[in-house]
Amino acid sequence: MSDTAASDLTPTRDCARSTAWPLVAICAGYFMVILDTTVVNVALPALSRGLHTSTTGLQWVVDGYSLAFAALLLSGGAFSDRRGAKAVFCTGLGVFTLCSALAGTATSTAMLIAARAAQGTGAALAVPASLSLLQATYADQRARRRAFGIWGGVAGIAAGAGPVLGGALVSATGWRSVFFVNIPVGIAGLLLTARVVPSVARRPHGADPAGQAAACVALSGLTLALIEAGSGGWTSPSVLGGLVAFLAAGGAFLLVEHRTARPLLPLEMFASRQFSAATTVGLLLNLGFYGELFVITLYFQQHLGLSPLLAGVALLPQMAMAVVGSTASGLVMAHSGPRLPMLAGLLLGAAGLFGLTAPGAQGPYAVLVVPFLAVGLGMSFTMPAATAAAMEAAPTERAGLASGTLNAARQVGGVLGVALLGTIVAQQRHFLAGLHLDMAIAGAAFLLGAILSLWSI
Numbered sequence: 208m209s210d211t212a213a214s215d216l217t218p219t220r221d222c223a224r225s226t227a228w229p230l231v232a233i234c235a236g237y238f239m240v241i242l243d244t245t246v247v248n249v250a251l252p253a254l255s256r257g258l259h260t261s262t263t264g265l266q267w268v269v270d271g272y273s274l275a276f277a278a279l280l281l282s283g284g285a286f287s288d289r290r291g292a293k294a295v296f297c298t299g300l301g302v303f304t305l306c307s308a309l310a311g312t313a314t315s316t317a318m319l320i321a322a323r324a325a326q327g328t329g330a331a332l333a334v335p336a337s338l339s340l341l342q343a344t345y346a347d348q349r350a351r352r353r354a355f356g357i358w359g360g361v362a363g364i365a366a367g368a369g370p371v372l373g374g375a376l377v378s379a380t381g382w383r384s385v386f387f388v389n390i391p392v393g394i395a396g397l398l399l400t401a402r403v404v405p406s407v408a409r410r411p412h413g414a415d416p417a418g419q420a421a422a423c424v425a426l427s428g429l430t431l432a433l434i435e436a437g438s439g440g441w442t443s444p445s446v447l448g449g450l451v452a453f454l455a456a457g458g459a460f461l462l463v464e465h466r467t468a469r470p471l472l473p474l475e476m477f478a479s480r481q482f483s484a485a486t487t488v489g490l491l492l493n494l495g496f497y498g499e500l501f502v503i504t505l506y507f508q509q510h511l512g513l514s515p516l517l518a519g520v521a522l523l524p525q526m527a528m529a530v531v532g533s534t535a536s537g538l539v540m541a542h543s544g545p546r547l548p549m550l551a552g553l554l555l556g557a558a559g560l561f562g563l564t565a566p567g568a569q570g571p572y573a574v575l576v577v578p579f580l581a582v583g584l585g586m587s588f589t590m591p592a593a594t595a596a597a598m599e600a601a602p603t604e605r606a607g608l609a610s611g612t613l614n615a616a617r618q619v620g621g622v623l624g625v626a627l628l629g630t631i632v633a634q635q636r637h638f639l640a641g642l643h644l645d646m647a648i649a650g651a652a653f654l655l656g657a658i659l660s661l662w663s664i
Contacts, residue, residue, distance in 0.1 A: 228399070228403040229340070229344050229403055229404045229405065230341070230344075230354055230357060230358075231399065231403075232396065232399040232400040232402075232403050232404050233296070233337045233340050233341060233358070233400070233404060234337075234357065234358060234361040235392065235395060235396035235399060235400075236296065236299075236300045236303075236333050236337065236393070236396040236397075236400065237333070237334065237337050237358060237361055237362065237365075238361050238362075238364065238365045238392065238396075239300075239303065239304075239365075239389050239392045239393055239396065240303065240330045240333060240334060240365075241361070241362045241365035241366055241369075242365040242366075242368065242369050242372075242388075242389070242392075243272065243307075243326065243330075243369075243389065244272070244273070244366065244369070244497065244621065245365070245366045245369025245370055245373070245500060245526070246368075246369035246370070246372055246373040246376075246385045246388070247268065247269060247272075247369075247373065247385055248269070248369070248370060248373065248500060248501060248504040249369075249370050249373040249374045249377060249504060249508070249515045249516075249518050249519045249522075250373050250376075250377045250382040250385045250515065251265045251268070251269075251504065251505075251508075252508045252509060252515070253377050253381065253382040253515060254268065254319075254382045257381070257382060258313075258314075258315060258316045258319065259316075260316045262629070262633055263434060263435065263633075264316045264320075266434045266501075266625060266626060266629045266630075267316075267320050267434065268316070268319060268320055268323060269501060269625050270430055270434065270622050270625050270626055271320040271321075271323040271324045271327070272323040272324065272326050272327040272330075273327065273497075273618050273621045273622045273625070274324065274327065274426060274427060274430050274622050275323075275324040275325070275326075275327030275328050275330075275331065276327035276328075276330045276331050276334075276618045277327075277331075277426060277615050277617075277618030277619045277621075277622055278331075278422055278423040278426045278427070278615075279327070279328055279331035279332075279419075279423075280331045280334065280335060280611045280612075280614045280615035280618060281418075281419070281422065281471050281472050281608070281611045281612060281615050282331070282415075282419050282471060282611070283295070283299070283331040283332045283333075283334070283335045283336070283611050284335035284339075284608045284609070284610050284611020284612065284614075285415075285471060285608055285611065286332065287332070287335050287336040287339050287610075287611075288339070288605070288608065291406060292336040292337075292339040292340045292343070292406075293336070293340065293400065293404055293405075293406045294406075295332050295333075295335075295336040296332070296333050296336035296337055296340060296400060296404075297397055297400055297401065298329075298332055298333075299329045299330065299331070299332030299333030299334075299336065300329065300333050300393055300396050300397050300400070301329070301393075301397060302325065302326075302328060302329030302332065303326050303329030303330055303333065303389070303393060304329075304389060304390055304393030304394065304397070305329075306322050306323075306325040306326040306328075306329060307326060307386045307387070307389035307390055307393065308386070308387070308390055309322040309325065310322035310323055310326060310386040311383040311384070311386035311387045312383070322386075331611075334610070334614050335608075335610040335611040335614060336610075337358070337610075338358075338594070338598065338610035338613075338614075339610055340404060341354050341355065341358060342598060342610075343405075344404075344405060349541050351595075352537065352540050352541045352595055353537055353538075353541050355537065355540075355591055355594050355595045355598070356533070356534070356536055356537010356538065356540055356541065356591045356595075357534075357537055358591070358594070359533045359536060359537065359587070359590050359591025359594060360530065360533035360534040360536075360537060360587075360591070361533075362529075362533060362587075362590065364529075364530045364533070366526060366529050366587075368526070369526070370500075370504070370518065370519035370522040370523070370526055371519040371520060371522070371523055371526070372385075372388070372519070373385045373515065373519060374514070374515040374516035374517070374518055374519025374520065375516055375519065376388060377515040377516070378514060378515055378516040415463070415464075415467055415469060415470055415471035417463045417467070418460060418463045418464055418467065418470055418471035418472065419471055421456045421457075421459045421460035421463055422456075422460050422471070422472075424452055424456035425452070425453050425456035425457040425459075425460055426453075426619060426622070427449075427452070428448075428449040428450065428451070428452030428453035428456060429449065429450070429453040429623070429626075430449075430622050430623075430626050431445060431446075431448075431449035431452075432445075432446045432447075432448075432449030432450045432453065433449075433623065433626035433627050433630055434626045434629070434630060435449065436630045436634070461474075472608070472612060473605070473608065476601060476605065476608070476609065476612065479600045479601070480663045481596055481597075481599075481600040481663055481664055482596075482597055482600035482601055482609070483663070484596075484659045484660065484662070484663030484664060485545075485593045485594075485596040485597035485600065485613065485663075485664065486597055486612055486613050486616040487616065487656070487659055488549065488553070488589070488593045488656040488659055488660060489590070489593050489594075489597070489613055489614075489616045489617040489620065490616040490617065490619055490620035490623075491620060491652040491653065491655055491656040491659075492553070492556075492586060492589055492590060492593070492617070492620065492652075492653070492656055493617045493618070493619075493620030493621040493624060494620035494621070494623050494624040494627075494649070494652050495556070495560060495586075495620075495624060495648075495649035495650065495652040495653050496556075496582070496586045496621075496624070496649070497620070497621040497624045497625055498621075498623075498624025498625055498627065498628035498629070498645060498648075498649055499560060499563070499582065499624075499628070499645070499646060499649045500522075501624070501625045501628060501629055502628050502629065502632050502641075502642055502645050502646075503522070503563070503642075504518060504522070505632070505638075506638070506642055507521050507522075509638075510638050510639075521572065521575075522579070524576050524579040524580050524583065525579035525580065525582050525583035526583055527583065528579075528580050528581075528582075528583030528584040528587065529583045529584075529586060529587040530587070531584060531587070532552065532583065532584040532585070532586070532587030532588035533587040533588070533590070533591055535548075535588060536548045536552070536587065536588045536589070536590070536591040536592050537591055539592075540591065540592050540595055545592035545593065545595045545596040545599075545664055546592075546596075546660060546664040547592075548588050548589065548591075548592040549589050549592045549593055549596065549656075549657075549660040549664055550657055550660050550661060551585075551588060552584070552585045552586065552587070552588030552589030552590075552592070553585060553589050553653050553654070553656045553657035553660060554585070554653075554654075554657050555581050555584060555585035555588070556581060556582050556584075556585025556586050556589065556650075556653045557585070557650045557651075557653035557654045557657065558578075558581050558585075558650075559577075559578040559579065559580070559581025559582035559583075559584075559585060559650075560578070560582055560646050560647075560649045560650035560653060561646065561647065561650040562577065562578030562581065563575065563578045563579075563582070563642075563646040564642075564643040564646045564647055564650075565578075585653065589656070590617075593613075594613060596664050597609060597612075597613040598610065598613070624649070627648070628645040628648065628649065631644055631645055631648070632645055
């Protein structure tokens with residue numbers, strides 16, 4: 208590559224620092240991706256009625272997106288480094304926007320699950336590229352930490368807006384509108400990115416199709432086992448087959464990554480204790496939070512009989528705190544580093560999740576408000592700090608891979624949370640017994656994350 212070409216692919220640092228527009232453009236696409244992880248939840252009962260979908264089908268509607276997202280994030284990160292973060296980011300946004308339209312026009316559960324998986328593919332391209340663009344655009348460490356904090360704050364805003372926006376859309380125009388709402392946001396994000404986001408130098412990475420295939424099979428097998436256990440029991444052929452596929456493919460993945468010259472996931476990255484801990488915290492955090500959100504949404508609508516809009520409003524304290532916590536985390540982290548907000552957020556979130564084991568069959572809503580506030584604030588206070596901890600521990604030349612690894616861990620956590628906690632509540636004779644057990648498991652995941660943060664960050 209010539210010097211002129213190389214300079215064209217290098218961001219103009221002074222220009223990037225002098226304007227917020229690159230950050231706005233990057234966050235617009237990220238907002239849409241995260242919105243789709245929560246906006247669908249309050250639409251599930253209406254969707255179930257419209258497409259005659261079972262609880263297992265609803266789990267696949269949620270996890271079909273997260274599964275593809277998680278399984279392809281590592282490849283998305285490597286592809287971002289190899290082909291250029293800006294081009295891959297725009298490709299991901301385009302795929303996501305197109306498949307949102309396909310999801311909104313689905314006429315069967317199978318078609319919807321397929322469209323959701325395709326959405327996840329677009330998200331897997333866009334998210335690692337977004338972090339690579341931020342890392343390259345903001346060279347100063349404090350500026351980068353603030354950018355990561357805002358990026359995390361956008362995630363909180365999107366997650367917080369999801370249930371309320373979804374409830375309002377479903378109540379007004381039906382469940383299909385929760386997918387159509389992505390289209391104008393996606394188009395705006397594409398146009399703005401093309402105009403204001405600087406390109407980033409490409410970094411060579413080899414392809415690793417065997418590693419990617421093994422990772423997909425392993426994660427799909429585990430998800431299949433956890434979801435199908437709710438309807439077929441833990442000894443059903445589909446569950447046992449899924450577990451066997453997970454173990455075999457997981458072992459094959461580790462073997463391939465150890466032996467190949469250019470692995471999808473360089474295992475030496477985990478020699479950094481901070482990187483390993485931050486990615487594990489991301490997994491545990493999403494396992495607890497998205498598992499809790501799935502079960503609580505069912506509690507409000509199927510157990511208490513609330514409408515989609517009222518269910519979204521009932522979740523507002525938790526989701527509003529997600530906005531506050533993400534913003535505050537960036538400010539605190541810029542001065543103290545990531546360890547303090549991670550510890551504080553995980554402990555606070557654990558306390559809130561354990562508090563959600565209290566509601567009885569006819570318990571007042573007021574009992575849930577304080578735990579909701581704690582869960583939302585704790586989750587959002589932790590995630591931007593965990594992101595910064597992981598990215599700062601990774602070599603600059605592997606920014607895309609590091610971002611893909613971190614976000615893959617987060618999405619795997621979300622997949623496992625919905626699958627495991629959804630299956631547990633489906634297997635219980637009494638819904639509240641399953642709810643209480645699920646919240647205890649989610650709280651334990653947050654506590655384990657706090658222990659890892661204390662030891663490693």
